[in-house]
Amino acid sequence: MIDNTQSCQDFSIRFIDNIAMDKRTSSTPSADEIAGIFDSSEGEPPGYRHVVVNFKHGGPKLLSVLSPHCDPMIYPLLFPYGESGWDPSLIHNGPRKQKERNKLTMRQYACHRLAVREDFSHVHQAKKLFQQYLVDTYVRIESSRLDYVRQNQSKLRVEHYKGLQDFVVNKSRLSNSTTGKVVILPSTFQGSPRNLAQRYQDAMAMVRKEGKPDIFLTFTCNPNWPEIKNELKNGEKPCDRPDIVSRVFRCKLDELKNDILKKHVLGVVTAHVYVIEFQKRGLPHCHLLLILDKNHKFRDSASIDSCVSAELPDHEKSPILYNRVLSHMVHGPCCERNPSSPCMKLGKCSKNYPKSFSETTIQNQNGYPVYRRRNNGVTACKSAYQVDNRDIVPFNGYLLLKYDAHINVEICSSIRSVKYLFKYIYKGYDAACVEFVEKNNDVNKIDYDETIAFTNMRYVSSHECIWRIHSNELHEQSHTIIRLAVHGPGHQNVYFKEGKEERALKCSESKKTTLTAWFELNEKDTYAHNYLYYEIPEKYIFDNNKWVKRKNKCKKVIGRMYGVSPNDTDRFYLRMLLLHVKGAKSFSDLLQFNGTTYKTFKEVVIARGLLQDDTEWFHCLHEMENYHMPKQLREIGQNQIALAGAWTGIASLLMKGGTTLHRLFGLPVPVLPSSVSSIKLNSEKADILRKASLILIDEASMIPAAALECIDRLLRDIMKNESKHLEHVPFGGKVILFSGDFRQVLPVVPK
Structure with missing residues (x-):
């Protein structure tokens, strides 16, 4: 609370380019939009907050953001009649009524509020205030979800089965003691580093089975689509209606997936991964990686030219395609023609445009191919600059004609570093590097200090907020990845609440992990002996703590064992055995080889010839024993x-x-x-x-x-x-x- 005699200081927030930050996520915004920024290490919104209401009598009071009076108090222009907002006591009624979980969530209520109806809507006509309302609503939704995690997971702990067993046995001796480690933020939180790391590993499991990706496609929303323009009223612009832009882009994306995955316009696709991004440009876009069938892969220059073009089309033969290439597929112009282009870094184009002329397509051994860009004298005028084939972004003619949008199609089958592609699409949430500068009211200027601290913050645009409010997917992959546990005997994780150790121990005795259930499967089903541990999910489904044979053949399932650090010696060698041994019925079976039972997994690995011996370390210890003082x-x-x-x-x-x-x-x-x-x-x-x-x-x-x-x-x-x-x-x-x-x-x- 600020004393009346004190003057409030004015601050401004300035977006800056920081060369130390990742340019893929921390670039400065290039669109005129309303966005929310908040300091967060993992991308989660700020914790529980309040609204301060100053009453005429009684002074300021706190109003919870969960209060139904919050929306009409903060946004009187959007709710001029004081309509109540979301309340935790709201429930479903009518056909949506359910026996369980019948409460109306904050996200469901927001969808109800944002639905387009025939009568006039103050919310939809508010332009930038509408964008602010979207950002505020989404942040409140995510904050309430994480607030539940913060309140409950402080009591949730995890421990190995054996460790929990020892604790329960010795509990009477150890008074006032606790066991296990606390579990805080789940990896299911979309966009968090752990969530992206899991998705990256899942994608690499697809590569292991299906091969390297062949096509890298980027599809960007076009705000001038007639489906968007026809819905705008009263002088509205596309940026004023993120809800319409989001819905139209979702429909276009579904149609694009239908063309590529079912109609096979680019070839038969065996696997795909896509992510939705926003990147502070005002519009959503999609990065799509495609893995083609072995009979449809690009094996020569002719096959690449049949799918991708990087040249201006003939204006006489294809006037519509020519105009769309000029509208969507011309880079820049940049360099000497336009040194102030956003792509210019240190005097050069960061995308290496303009490209060099090439009479034929040349396949690169470790990178994108050099596309055919003939020096045929064909030029065009773009933004008062002359452009030619060197400035054209690779595209597919059919997709460009049908969707009238920026659709960059790159052949990436020759890129050896497959990890680069997947790390690019799973780079994380949008961020912004900002500085807080205090204004000097006396001279009406900003005091600038080069030593000021820069803060890296998460950036949430209104387009991202409406996309998440509508529960649209940010990630999708063609295959279901079954994550398989790797643990030693009695070392499976047991989750429990503090004080409920005995109950958790009793429940875990009958609960099987994917590994212990695999041992049990091998005892009962000899057919399972034909497959390794990570191959089992392709033939069986893990249901009710046991592996059950699949009734229908499913080619879109991949098993992936969790990675184990070499520092975790026992599990590391156990995982190595599981990659090579079939039909094991117990941990004891894994310790046996050629009639000999070994004491540790490492000894078995050495006996099987899967790892070089560490005899040198033993010689070192013996030398110390014999020769040291x-x-x-x-x-x-x-x-x-x-x-x-x-x-x-x-x-x-x-x-x-x-x-x-x-x-x-x-x-x-x-x-x-x-x-x-x-x-x-x-x-x-x-x-x-x-x-x-x-x-x-x-x-x-x-x-x-x-x-x-x-x-x-x-x-x-x-x-x-x-x-x-x-x-x-x-x-x-x-x-x-x-x-x-x-x-x-x-x-x-x-x-």
């Missing part, structure tokens, strides 16, 4: 434990017995404010941290605050089993020595 040997086995770690790997190597903080404390990559350590409270690593007398942390000046907070939460969680009051002591009462030179982190000001 007693003092050196005693240092290896001191009774007190001192741990050393550093933020970077190079610095950790300079410390005796040092390691990285990620390995020492189980930090994820990247470390985010909501990150949780992977160390279980009943594990050996947790026991070492619990017994450590000193923890030395180097490069303290380089450690992000999120990493220190994650370490603090871990140590408090570990040490509260020793004494309950340590839960409220920083770092669980551990003695930690921070070292580092803060003079090395001075701000760098670019000239």
Whole structure:
């Protein structure tokens, strides 16, 4: 609350280009639109917020954004009669009434409000205020979802089955103790780093089975489509009605998918992946990757020319196609003709236009092909500049004629780095690099300081908001990916609420994972012996904790085992065995080879010839035992434990017995404010941290605050089993020595 005698300071938010940020997601906005920006490491909207209402009598009071009075109070022009907004008590009625989950969600209510009807709508005619309402509504919807996660998942924990079993057995001895690690943000949150990482791995599983992608297609919405223009009224522009643009683009996208996937206008497609993006340009667009059947792949220049063109068509023979190429498929112009073009970076075009002339199409061994761009003297005028074949973006004539929109078609079958393509389409949510500048009211100017801190924030446009409110998919793939568990005996994860350990343990005894159910399947069905673990989902379906044979053949299912770090030694070698061994009926079967039963999975892997032996390490230990002095040997086995770690790997190597903080404390990559350590409270690593007398942390000046907070939460969680009051002591009462030179982190000001 600000005192009346104080003057409020005016601030402006300025979008800037930061060369350190990813240009694919952090480019400056190029469209005139209303958008929301908020500081977020994983893309989630801000937490619970309130609206301050100043009453004539009684002063300011807080109004929850979940209140039905929120909409008419904030948007009196949109709701001039004070119509109530969404209320948590609203339920479905009529034909939509359900026995369970009958409550009307905030998203469903928003769809009801935004539906187009015959009578006049204040909301739809509000132009930029309508865009603001869309952004505010979407942010409230996502915030309420995540608020539920924040309130409930603080009580949800996960632990290995054996660890939970040991905890329940010893619970009477360990008073006031807890087990497991906290689960915070689910990977199902669309656009989060974990969600995109899972989708990227799913896409790579498709490549493993179906091969590399052949076509990279980008389809951009055209605001001048007649389906959009005919719905605009009273001088409206397409940017004033994101709801109409969204619906029309969705219909066009469905038709494009029908042409490509069912009518095979580009060839028979065996697999596809697409994502919807907005990128601060005011319009939605789609990135579509296609994997063609082996009989329809591009094997020579003629097959490429039959699908893709990068030349101006003949104006006399194809006047409509000629005009559409000029409207949608001309890059720039840029370089000397237009140095101020948005694509210009450091005096050059970032897309390498204009291209060179080429009489024929040349297939590149590691990149896009060099398309045919003949120097035939054909030119055209675009934005008062002369353009020729060197400025044409590759396109398909049939698709361009039918859809009258920018449809860039690239042949990518020769690109060796398949990961680049999938990382490009799964690059994450739109972001913006902004600076907050204080205005000087005395001289009516902005005080600019080059050392001002830049903040990377999420950018949500009104087009993205209406797309999400309508529950349109942001991602789609042709295949269903079944993710398969990889865990040791008794090490499957068990999810439970704190205080419900016994109940969770009892339920987990009868619950099968995909791996333990596979063992059970091999005991009962000899047909399953013909397939590896990751091939089972193609022939069986995991239903009700068991694998059941598929009644219908399904070619669109792929099994994918979760990746395992080599640092997790036992699971790493177990996963290696599952990639090569068929028909195993138990973990004991995996430990057997040629009549010999081995003690560890690593020994079996070595016996099968799947991995080189680590004999050299044993020789090193024997040499230490035989030749090192007693003092050196005693240092290896001191009774007190001192741990050393550093933020970077190079610095950790300079410390005796040092390691990285990620390995020492189980930090994820990247470390985010909501990150949780992977160390279980009943594990050996947790026991070492619990017994450590000193923890030395180097490069303290380089450690992000999120990493220190994650370490603090871990140590408090570990040490509260020793004494309950340590839960409220920083770092669980551990003695930690921070070292580092803060003079090395001075701000760098670019000239």
